[in-house]
Every structure is written in C-alpha cells, then in structure tokens.
Amino acid sequence: MGLPGSLVDLAGRRALVTGGSRGIGRACVALLAAAGAEVHFCARRPEGVAAAESELRAAGLRVTGTACDVGDRTALAAWVAGAVADGLDIAVGNAGANPAFGPLADLTDAALDRTLTVNLRANLWLAQAALPHMADRDASLVIVSSISALRGEAGLGAYGMAKAADLQLVRTLAAEWGHRGVRVNAVLPGLVRTGFSRLLWQDDAAAETVRRRTALGRLVTVDEVAAVVLGLCGPLGRCLTGQAIVCDNGETAVLGG
Ligand SMILES: NC(=O)c1ccc[n+]([C@@H]2O[C@H](COP(=O)([O-])OP(=O)(O)OC[C@H]3O[C@@H](n4cnc5c(N)ncnc54)[C@H](OP(=O)(O)O)[C@@H]3O)[C@@H](O)[C@H]2O)c1
Incomplete structure (x- = not known):
C-alpha cells in the first residue's frame, strides 16, 4: 500500500x-486539493x-467553481459533464438544506418535496451523472448525510428522513458499482458550526447542551469532517464501501450530558 x-x-x-x-x-x-486533486x-x-x-487559488490550490443549483437536475448534469473531461475519480455530494423545520404534523407536501430534492434526489442525480465516468478507476463517491439519519428529533423530521434515505442510496450504489471498482460511502456529521446549523x-446554552452529549466534549469542525472524506476518497478507504461513517465526537455512541 x-x-x-x-x-x-x-x-x-x-x-x-x-x-x-x-x-x-x-x-x-x-483538503482534497491540498492532497493533490x-x-x-x-x-x-x-x-x-x-x-x-x-481564495483557494490564492492558496495555491487547483480548484474551479461553478454556479449551479443541485436541485436543478439539468443544470447539475451539465455541470458534471463539463467538469469530468476524460474521467472522474472522486465525487462528494455535500450540498444540503433544511427548509422545513417544524413538526411533522405541519409538514406540507411542498416542503417535504424541497427537502427531499436537495438532500436526496440531488445525490441520486449526481450519482447518475458522475458514476459512468468513475468506473474502473478505483473511484470514490461520498455523500454527506447527518446523525439526523440515526435518531428522531422533534422538528427535524423531513430532514432526518432525507438523510436516512441517503444511507440506503449509498448502500444500493455500493452494491451496483462495486464490481466496477467504485466505492460509495456516507459521512454523518454531528453538529458543526456552519451557517447552515447556526x-x-x-x-451558547444550546451549543453547550450538544457539547456535553459528545464523548470528546467538543463540537466537530469542518476540517475534521473533511479529513474523514479525504480518507474515504484515497487509499486509506480502499476496503470501505456501503458504509455510514459517523463523525460526531461520539455523540450518538455514548450517554453524554
Ligand atoms: N453543519 C452541521 O451541523 C451539519 C451536520 C450534519 C450534516 N450536515 C450536512 O453537511 C452538508 C453541508 O452543510 P454545511 O453545514 O457545510 O452548510 P453551509 O455552511 O451552509 O454550506 C452549504 C454549502 O452548500 C451550498 N448549497 C446549498 N444549497 C445548494 C444547492 N441547492 N445547490 C448547490 N449548492 C448548494 C451553499 O452555497 P449556496 O448557498 O451559494 O448555494 C454552501 O456552499 C449538508 O448536506 C448538511 O445537511 C451539516
């Protein structure tokens, strides 16, 4: 190795x-660019x-950004087609949103549909567009799910359902693409301080409650999640496929607090 x-x-x-x-x-x-991609x-x-x-180019990294809404299937497919050129080794389905915070009793079909589109359908569309370019290249697809996929939490029902469905998407894609050398895994972050989760x-009291639930006594950082994604995308992750890797400082594994 x-x-x-x-x-x-x-x-x-x-x-x-x-x-x-x-x-x-x-x-x-x-991190993927710093590793040479x-x-x-x-x-x-x-x-x-x-x-x-x-900013990333100023840091010497080889990156190209494109404005594209992953909830627009045609635009997403066009972005993938334009970016892959002569092959693709790694795809990370990370874009997500929770536009439907509130009890399931009040969930409308429209809000559920928006939630499923960004968090689930877009990852399926990404896979459909990208995987044919990733075959027979020792490639890796990673989908960013959430620990909301693992437990019920009042107010996060639609989001949790979509993130749980991502895990089954990953397992099915792993079964369908393993023979072509493509590994497919999910990462499940706990609470990370980003705009999305503000x-x-x-x-402070809410953040402290989450911190106390973790085994390590601290919240996860964006760089820590990215490090797990990097591991899944390179030789470190070569025996992993169909897996749900929980990145939550032990929040779901221990009785904290
Ligand atoms: N933060 C947490 O605590 C946490 C925990 C577990 C899982 N996650 C998951 O981690 C992923 C990333 O979340 P984050 O916390 O890093 O969020 P963030 O800081 O708000 O960043 C979200 C990124 O996705 C882009 N984006 C949002 N909707 C998009 C769309 N429809 N099409 C294309 N790009 C879109 C945003 O840019 P634009 O707004 O310009 O589109 C931004 O670049 C999500 O899937 C989220 O569910 C987050």
Whole structure:
C-alpha cells in the first residue's frame, strides 16, 4: 500500500464537490486539493463561488467553481459533464438544506418535496451523472448525510428522513458499482458550526447542551469532517464501501450530558 504519505496522496485525481463554497463542502474542496486533486465545486450563489475559488487559488490550490443549483437536475448534469473531461475519480455530494423545520404534523407536501430534492434526489442525480465516468478507476463517491439519519428529533423530521434515505442510496450504489471498482460511502456529521446549523449553536446554552452529549466534549469542525472524506476518497478507504461513517465526537455512541 505504500508509505504513510501516499495514503492521502490524490495527485493526478479529479474530484467534484457539491456545495463547495462554504462550510463542510469548502473544507472538503480545500483538503482534497491540498492532497493533490484537481477539484471542481459548485454552489448556487455566483459571488460565493467566485470568492471561494479566488481564495483557494490564492492558496495555491487547483480548484474551479461553478454556479449551479443541485436541485436543478439539468443544470447539475451539465455541470458534471463539463467538469469530468476524460474521467472522474472522486465525487462528494455535500450540498444540503433544511427548509422545513417544524413538526411533522405541519409538514406540507411542498416542503417535504424541497427537502427531499436537495438532500436526496440531488445525490441520486449526481450519482447518475458522475458514476459512468468513475468506473474502473478505483473511484470514490461520498455523500454527506447527518446523525439526523440515526435518531428522531422533534422538528427535524423531513430532514432526518432525507438523510436516512441517503444511507440506503449509498448502500444500493455500493452494491451496483462495486464490481466496477467504485466505492460509495456516507459521512454523518454531528453538529458543526456552519451557517447552515447556526440556529443550533448561536445560543451558547444550546451549543453547550450538544457539547456535553459528545464523548470528546467538543463540537466537530469542518476540517475534521473533511479529513474523514479525504480518507474515504484515497487509499486509506480502499476496503470501505456501503458504509455510514459517523463523525460526531461520539455523540450518538455514548450517554453524554
Ligand atoms: N453543519 C452541521 O451541523 C451539519 C451536520 C450534519 C450534516 N450536515 C450536512 O453537511 C452538508 C453541508 O452543510 P454545511 O453545514 O457545510 O452548510 P453551509 O455552511 O451552509 O454550506 C452549504 C454549502 O452548500 C451550498 N448549497 C446549498 N444549497 C445548494 C444547492 N441547492 N445547490 C448547490 N449548492 C448548494 C451553499 O452555497 P449556496 O448557498 O451559494 O448555494 C454552501 O456552499 C449538508 O448536506 C448538511 O445537511 C451539516
């Protein structure tokens, strides 16, 4: 397998990351590129994409950003087709959203549909567009799910259902693409301080409650999640497929608090 450095060496590899302008996705873009990959990322807002691209390029990283909404299947397929050129080694389905916070009793079909589109359908569309380019290249697809896939939590029903369905998407894709050398896994972060989760950590008491539930006594960072994604994308993860890797500092494994 080689020396330790080669276990995270992605030189010569091409990667796609959805939702790469901020938060966990941006940390994945930066780390995959720092490991040697050429990374293409997308996000909806052109100004966010341009800012992330120029900052990461200024750091010497080979990245290209494109404005693209993963909830638009045609646009997503066009972005993938334009980015893959002569092959693709890594894809990270990271873009996600929770537009439907509230009790299931009040969940409308429209809100459920929006939640499923960004968190689930978009990952299926990414897989359908990307996987044919990833066959027979020792490739890796990673989907960013959540520990919301593992437990019920009042107010997060639609989001949790979508993130749980991502795990079955991963297992099925692992079964269908393993013989072509493609590994497919999910990462399940606990609470990470990003814009997406601000409501859950901006109040000190709420953040402290989550911190106390973790075994390690601290919240997960975007760089820690990206490090797990990097491991899954390179030689470190070669025997892993169909897995749900929980990155939550032990929150779901222990009785904390
Ligand atoms: N933060 C947490 O505590 C946490 C915990 C578990 C799981 N997660 C999951 O981690 C993933 C990333 O979340 P984050 O916390 O890093 O969020 P974030 O900091 O808000 O970043 C989200 C990124 O995705 C992009 N994005 C959002 N909707 C998009 C769409 N429809 N099409 C394309 N790009 C889109 C955003 O840019 P634009 O707004 O410009 O599109 C941004 O680049 C999500 O799947 C989320 O469910 C987060």
